[in-house]
Amino acid sequence: MKNTVLKVEDLHVSFKTQTGNVTAVRGVNFELKKGETLAIVGESGSGKSVTAKSIxxxxxxxxxxxxxxxxVYDGKSLxxxxxxxxxxxRGSEISMVFQDxxxxxxxxxxxxxxxxxxLQRHQKMTKQQARERALEMLKLVGIPKAEMRLDSFPHQFSGGMRQRVxxxxxxxxxxxxxxxxxxxTAxxxxxxxxILDLMKDLQQKTETAIILITHDLGVVANMADRVAVMYGGKIVEQGTLDEIFYNPQHPYTLGLMQSMPKMNEDRSKPLLPIGGSPPNLATLGEGCAFAARCPHTMKVCHSFTPRDTVVGEDxxxxxxxxxxxxxxxxEAEPLETAEVVGAT
Incomplete structure (x- = not known):
């Protein structure tokens, strides 16, 4: 069993604005184990980046x-x-790679x-040791002529090479x-x-645990061990890659899957977009944040916030x-065709 290196428990994050507090993250829970990749997916504004920057x-x-x-990181509260x-x-035990x-x-x-x-700050290396390690890292991430590029400025690299740096x-x-x-993304x-192949290769060598923030399900399929689907500041579904991709149990997750083109399907078949718009977190009240866009809405969805329910293995x-x-x-109705009792 892999050891848990990071645990987020019932996280609530709010921002002070001129119109009042906006809760961008509302009760997020997940664990990250050594050598594991957890992908956090969802539309823009769902709270993915706020969660990452909170860590x-x-x-x-x-x-x-x-x-x-x-x-909680390595047993202690951050x-x-x-x-x-x-x-x-920051930087020595938990690092971050940004979009740009x-x-x-x-x-x-x-x-x-x-x-x-x-390296000199966190690893207490001498200048020569740090330079040798920096050169080693540039070679490891595939920078050609690394000895010469060590003394280059960022603008002298292409976008892909900058991301490798x-x-x-x-x-x-x-x-x-x-x-x-x-x-x-850029x-x-x-x-x-x-870049994705590089990250996977480096992860295998170092056993680094990765949190991958993305809206690209193709990237998720290529990288993730587990997936957390965020909507309206909450994780609405969480499970292994196979469970999420082949057995989605939340209508929002299903909507994401239906809007993604698949290699083995008829390309003339239209993709199914999710209707409506993401919720305004400044005015979001009780109930399920996805209720206004969900084709299976019940009366209870508008009044009470749903709790996490175990729906499969792992x-x-x-x-x-x-x-x-x-x-x-x-009863016995698949999610795709269910007509819910008491729908509004």
Whole structure:
């Protein structure tokens, strides 16, 4: 059994705005084990990146409040640490790769020096040791002529090569957890495949646990061991890759799967979009956040927030009243065709 390295428990994150508090993350729970890849998927605004930045504590303290819950790394709460303590963990034990590599790289500093800085700070290496390790990392991520490129500036690299440099920077100190927030969105498909293959290869060598934030289900299918589906600031379904892709139990997850083209299906068959728009988190009240867009809505969906219900093996859960045994609904009807008793 793999060891749990990170655990998020009932996390609630709010932002202070001119119109009042907006709760962007509402009761998120998940565990990450050593060497595992957990993909967090969902539409823009579902709370994926806020969850990731909460773990790293990169959200502005003046406007952010973690009102409830905990983030436990390696057996200790990150929320109770001082700024210095979290800075010591950030980059050395938990690292993050962002969507745009230029937000992670200092455009005025040579890439080798940027990698060396973290090594000298966190690993207490000498300048020569840090330079040798930086060179090793550039070679590991596939930068050609690494000896020469060590003294190049970020603008002298292509987008795909910059992202490789960012991955080298993130992994240089051998972190236990890597958070990758849309790491390949800005890249073309060929470079995207190369970056994903690189991340998988490095993970096998280092046993780094990865949280992959994405809206691309193709990337999820290629990378993930487990999948957490987020909607309206909550995880609405969570399970293994196979459970989520081949046995979805929440209407939103099913909608995502039906909107994705499949290689083995007739390409003339139209994709089925999810109707409506994501909820406004500033005005979201009680009930299921997906109720307004769900084709299987019941009266209870508008009044009470659904709890997580075990719906399969390997801790496959769904937060949906359709799966809750306390609610009356048609028996022996698949999710795709169910007509719910008391629908509004």
């Amino acid at each position: 790293m504590q990169l959200l502005p303290k003046s406007t952010t409040e973690i009102s409830k819950g905990d983030i 929320l109770g640490l001082s700024s210095k303590q979290i800075t010591d963990i 590599p230029m937000t992670s790289l200092n455009p005025t500093m040579k890439v080798g020096k940027q990698i060396m800085e973290g 960012v991955i080298a920077l993130a992994l240089a100190c051998n972190p236990k957890v890597l958070i990758a927030d849309e790491p390949t 890249l073309d498909v060929t470079i995207q495949a190369q 801790n496959h859960t769904a937060a949906c009243w359709l799966q809750d045994p306390r609610v009356q609904k048609p």
